[in-house]
Each structure stands twice: as C-alpha cells, then as structure tokens.
Amino acid sequence: DIVLTQSPDSLAVSLGERATINCRSSQSVFYSSNNKNYLTWYQQKPGQPPKVLIYWASTRESGVPDRFSGSGSGTDFTLTISSLQSEDVAVYYCQQFYSPPRTFGRGTKVEIK
C-alpha cells in the first residue's frame, strides 16, 4: 500500500499570510506514460464532503481561487495557500489515485492565528 505522510498535523497562520502543507508518498505516484502525478488535494469543512482543490498534483479545479496551488512530483508534494482567508479554515487532505488502495493522508487542520 502507498502511505501518504502529511505535515504538519495542524498550522495556524495569520490572515493574508502563506500556508504550506506537505504530502510525502512512500512510493512514486508519477506515471511516465502520460507524465502525470496521480495526486489530489481536498479541502473539507465540518459537515461537508471533501471538495477537490487540485488534481494531477498541480491542476486547479474549476472555481477554486488562484491563491490555492499545488506543486511537486514523484513522492513529494505541496499545497500552498498564498494569502490565507477566513473561509480557508478547514482540514486539507491529499489522496493518491495511482493504485488501490487509494489512500489518503491523515489531514492538516488550518486555523487562523
């Protein structure tokens, strides 16, 4: 099974400041045949299903503000919120869809400092 290790478990960032979340995979989730990383970032707010922010590791979902960006390849990935807004308070998860079981990271809780 591919294990995704997210860090930190939680972080508190001032409004307007940058938040950075990391996701490390126990094995590569990059398919050389199509040059894509099989990793998705989600945002989850209480009482709601997860919402896709970023797929293929760096492609922003339609309608997602451009302050959210994803980067990385192979085994190391990063979700960046460039200027934290109050509505960004949530838990963020990474998920690999390279192979089953399609595992999730443990989540990172983002709060306002």
Next chain:
Amino acid sequence: QVQLQQWGAGLLKPSETLSLTCAVYGGSFSGYYWGWIRQPPGKGLEWIGEIDHTGSTNYNPSLTSRVTISLDTSKNQFSLKLSSVTAADTGVYYCARGWGRPTWGQGILVSVSS
C-alpha cells in the same frame, strides 16, 4: 452534471451488516471507478473500496474480509455491504464517482451501538 444520492440504515447493532446504496443521476457507469470512503467522527478519511463498470473490485486490505461492493447498472446504483460491524465502524460513509476529480455523495452517518 452527475449527482450521487446515498441511503441506508443509520443505526446498527454490533455484528449486523451495514448496507448502503448510492444512486447515480445524470451519468453512466462506463469509464469510471465507483467507490466508498468513510470517516470516523473527528478523524480522517479512509478508502473502503471501488468497483468499475465491468464489476471488477478492489478493497482496502484492512476490510477485505468483511466488505462487498456491487453494481446494478439497470438501476444506476452501486452498493456497499460491510459485515460484522463493531463500534469502530461508526462514521460518515461517502460514495464517490471516479478518482482524481471525484464527485461525492452527501454522506450518511452510520452508528453502531448496542
């Protein structure tokens, strides 16, 4: 735009079988994986398993002895059965279409208590 609507029993006793169904509106089964994910109260997301349009399944190794996912294309539905439930199976269960950019159901809270 595809929508998923899920239903099933929300309260079970230990040793009973959890049974949930997810109906698909506005889309076909071809070309996608159809999956189940769960989330214990206050905890993270756990992938349960998936089925494709041919009926081929993959399950989480930690649950494989107890889980069955099936497909009914005539009703545009897929289902989850989890046998011999315990309190550890309590949580919100989600159905989903596809991976990468999945569409999620609304979630249903299943509680296991004697």
